[in-house]
Amino acid sequence: SATSASIGAHVGTHSAAEAARVIFRFGLWPAALELWHIAKADPRARQWDRARWQDGQLVLDDLAPLPLSKLAATAHARGFVTGAIAHSFSRWAWSRARFPLFGEQVRAEIDALAIRRGSGKFERIDRVSVKFPPTDNNRIGTAYTSMCGTLVRVEIERATGILRIAKAYSVFECGQALVPEVVLGQSHGGFAMGVGYALLETLPPFEGGPGNGQWNLGQYLIARGSDLPLHDLEIEMLPQLTPDEPPKGMAEVVMIPIVPALLNAINDATGHRFRSLPVTSSLLKGALA
Known part of the structure; x- marks a missing residue:
């Protein structure tokens, strides 16, 4: 394809x-x-x-x-x-x-x-x-992308709705990795971006959002170290399928499965299926009330 x-x-x-x-x-x-x-x-x-x-x-x-x-x-x-x-x-x-x-x-x-x-x-x-x-x-023009899958385990505090990612695992196959360290680094960054997209990052329209010209990282929240399972995140890069398999572009693919993995984990923990992003702590608290 x-x-x-x-x-x-x-x-x-x-x-x-x-x-x-x-x-x-x-x-x-x-x-x-x-x-x-x-x-x-x-x-x-x-x-x-x-x-x-x-x-x-x-x-x-x-x-x-x-x-x-x-x-x-x-x-x-x-x-x-x-x-x-x-x-x-x-x-x-x-x-x-x-x-x-x-x-x-x-x-x-x-x-x-x-x-x-x-x-x-x-x-x-x-x-x-x-x-x-x-x-x-x-x-x-064509590019051949890698495939990626992710599992996460979450813990949600019922009283506050605060979510903690207790453990996470991502696995992907991207053909021949020319610089494995860069590929793994990108997958770590993609995981952080997926967490931010699913749980933190929001852009309200009109004057209540960045349109007022006053927004900074104090309002637009991105994932920080405290939001990530720094010591319980496992990234596995599968070996190429054949010795002559060429490199395949991976780009955002290491970010894509993070969001559904988190939403499925939240659904498993709360019984509630969220269908819009981000799923904030206040929304989680309301679902657990």
């Missing part, structure tokens, strides 16, 4: 997102219709794009919320789609194809698809048509 470093997460997760849409459309949604006792001829049966997830439950208008566990159990029991594997290709645009699924032509930004029904085996779905981005797109 033609990518640049800062969109590595977008490119790396596209196939999974497309596969998830197939599972929802032909697995969880039919299960929801059955549990809601909605017939296929009912206009609501085509409103899957209006349904949304709220606290682990599928909700639609005034219908009873359905927990994911119940939807999954129904999909398995009825032989609906419970798994999907998708392949995508990016050349500054996504490959696109049509697949015959359950009596209709499904268009998706993928070029290969396999599905599993219930607990059965995966079966490949023969595509009806496929279109790949033009090779002329390559004139834009």
Whole structure:
């Protein structure tokens, strides 16, 4: 895939997102219709794009919320789609194809698809048509980014909402590292930037923010040593896959997974899912009240 470093997460997760849409459309949604006792001829049966997830439950208008566990159990029991594997290709645009699924032509930004029904085996779905981005797109130039993943453990003081990162681990693969010390240094800096982005840095609009010309680092908070797990941060740089593998750009990729790792840890600790940044101590205190 033609990518640049800062969109590595977008490119790396596209196939999974497309596969998830197939599972929802032909697995969880039919299960929801059955549990809601909605017939296929009912206009609501085509409103899957209006349904949304709220606290682990599928909700639609005034219908009873359905927990994911119940939807999954129904999909398995009825032989609906419970798994999907998708392949995508990016050349500054996504490959696109049509697949015959359950009596209709499904268009998706993928070029290969396999599905599993219930607990059965995966079966490949023969595509009806496929279109790949033009090779002329390559004139834009390409870079090959590394992949990175992060785990964090957080502790949150209930009375104040103050969060402490107790332990953190990041692992990445960037091909041949020409100067390993610089690569590791950048990954440490990326971790600090991710922490600041997730927990501290905010720019209010208009006169209440930096637009008044009075802001400095006293108002725009960035991560300091006290905000970081200085003695409990482990960075692992995986060896190159083959002896002749070239260096791959890493840039911001070492920052990207820090934010979702922190948000997932906060959700695990508080049961609350924050969907805007930064997640400040006052917001955490309110969620724990």
